Amino acid sequence: MNEKNKDVRVRFAPSPTGYLHVGSARTAFFNWLYAAKTGGKFILRIEDTDIARHQEETINLISESLKWLGLNWDEGPEASGKYGPYRQSLRTDIYREYTLRLIQEKKAYYCFCSPEELKEKRENKIKEGKIYKYNRKCLKLTPEDIQDNIESGKPYAIRFLVPENKTINFKDTVYGDITVNTASIEDFIIIRSNGLPTYNYSVAIDDALMKITHVIRGEDHLSNTPKQILIYNAFNFNFPDFTHLPMILGQDGQKLSKRHGSISIEKYIEEGFVKEAILNYLALLGWSYDEKTTIFSTSELIKKFELSSINKKPSKFDYNKLLWINGYYIRNMDNSRLKQLLEKQIRNYLASKNIIDLENGVKQLEQKIEKIIPLIKERIKTLKESIDLISPFFIKISYSDESKTYFKNKKVNAPDILNRVYKALNEVSGKFHAKDIEKNLRLISERLNLSFRKIAEVIRIAIWNSTISPPLFETIEILGKELTLKRINEYIGIIS
Numbered sequence: 001m002n003e004k005n006k007d008v009r010v011r012f013a014p015s016p017t018g019y020l021h022v023g024s025a026r027t028a029f030f031n032w033l034y035a036a037k038t039g040g041k042f043i044l045r046i047e048d049t050d051i052a053r054h055q056e057e058t059i060n061l062i063s064e065s066l067k068w069l070g071l072n073w074d075e076g077p078e079a080s081g082k083y084g085p086y087r088q089s090l091r092t093d094i095y096r097e098y099t100l101r102l103i104q105e106k107k108a109y110y111c112f113c114s115p116e117e118l119k120e121k122r123e124n125k126i127k128e129g130k131i132y133k134y135n136r137k138c139l140k141l142t143p144e145d146i147q148d149n150i151e152s153g154k155p156y157a158i159r160f161l162v163p164e165n166k167t168i169n170f171k172d173t174v175y176g177d178i179t180v181n182t183a184s185i186e187d188f189i190i191i192r193s194n195g196l197p198t199y200n201y202s203v204a205i206d207d208a209l210m211k212i213t214h215v216i217r218g219e220d221h222l223s224n225t226p227k228q229i230l231i232y233n234a235f236n237f238n239f240p241d242f243t244h245l246p247m248i249l250g251q252d253g254q255k256l257s258k259r260h261g262s263i264s265i266e267k268y269i270e271e272g273f274v275k276e277a278i279l280n281y282l283a284l285l286g287w288s289y290d291e292k293t294t295i296f297s298t299s300e301l302i303k304k305f306e307l308s309s310i311n312k313k314p315s316k317f318d319y320n321k322l323l324w325i326n327g328y329y330i331r332n333m334d335n336s337r338l339k340q341l342l343e344k345q346i347r348n349y350l351a352s353k354n355i356i357d358l359e360n361g362v363k364q365l366e367q368k369i370e371k372i373i374p375l376i377k378e379r380i381k382t383l384k385e386s387i388d389l390i391s392p393f394f395i396k397i398s399y400s401d402e403s404k405t406y407f408k409n410k411k412v413n414a415p416d417i418l419n420r421v422y423k424a425l426n427e428v429s430g431k432f433h434a435k436d437i438e439k440n441l442r443l444i445s446e447r448l449n450l451s452f453r454k455i456a457e458v459i460r461i462a463i464w465n466s467t468i469s470p471p472l473f474e475t476i477e478i479l480g481k482e483l484t485l486k487r488i489n490e491y492i493g494i495i496s
């Protein structure tokens, strides 16, 4: 175990098999937080030796998501550091050297059993209702047998010789004292027949060589820890402190997975979540400060986060809570940052829709957005939701069938109202200001003795193609006289 004041070194060690999903992002964040809190180092290590599941392009996706979240690493790919390389596929010479040592010390041995042979034995045991464990057939081979087999090109794996009847003890920060007897562990493979190490082997060597002081990772690895401790012991390595994070479940109580909808950080970015909200929400998955506080800025988390306040109880992923937190951060964001984020969102939207028919052009967006922000800030929970509220300010609207027929069977005389609205707006003199717009429009309501709500409905459909719009007078002001009148005219044409 570590001395308390030892410099903290933690790592996030993803296997590049897909996007960075919520569970892994939480692991990365808890490691990052702990490093930030203790002034320690946060290391990124890519565990890419499982070629069956490897997807090269996901290394980039994972690191981009980490960077987007602001979880920058002190050592790792793109950052260097004195314990590299930080990609396991570039560390095979290191594993080989350590494996030879184990073989010489008779702590590991060659195994020439074929996968077919092992599979058959396993299946037979299972049929008999027994637990399968490798029978150590190859442990009995003489040095000559081994030499002959190797020379004749027989494929082999290397197995770790698990010491018999030993008790493995370790204390997990979250799960407490764990005791396992080696009788339940078979001589597991440490080097596969393709020459690459298995997870439990390379992870232990790397954590030791990279001087990792605290291993913080998902609960699914708790059962791997005894095997890793055997490797630490075989090399006389000190072992780190272990903290296993509780499982994350979907609302149905099943382990969170793709079935539960978007779970990759990339998807959340696309959906218009902001990083402060995601980090805040991730922190609540398994950690709590006082059971009731929900909002924590990253700097508060750095102060308040403690490994000892992580609880074992699986946490349920609650999309609506995340959404609420996101809305909170948007409402409280300063307008200049929100402006940047919204502009980016709208530009991406325009690019994806290939919209070239911009009524007022992207320039208009830039000029108008500052005025639009206060109107929509309280109404959106994601940046993406802003698209419907912002784009009609400068993209030509095309009336839906519903809008075209909206007043067909209604009592209001929409063309008459709109003609009056046209005139009233046209008469607004000087600056086209919301206050004057309001004054002129309310007069119509008085003259017709009709509630303003009814009139507003007609105007909204005409200028917004919807019964819902941001506050009406401000919306008209921002649209501008010319564009508002143009839309009113167009809509009158449609319904007359």
Ligand code: GLU
Binding pocket: 012, 013, 014, 015, 047, 203, 216, 217, 218, 221
């Ligand atoms: N590569 C492992 C994974 O992605 C890392 C587990 C660990 O942190 O030890 O699950």
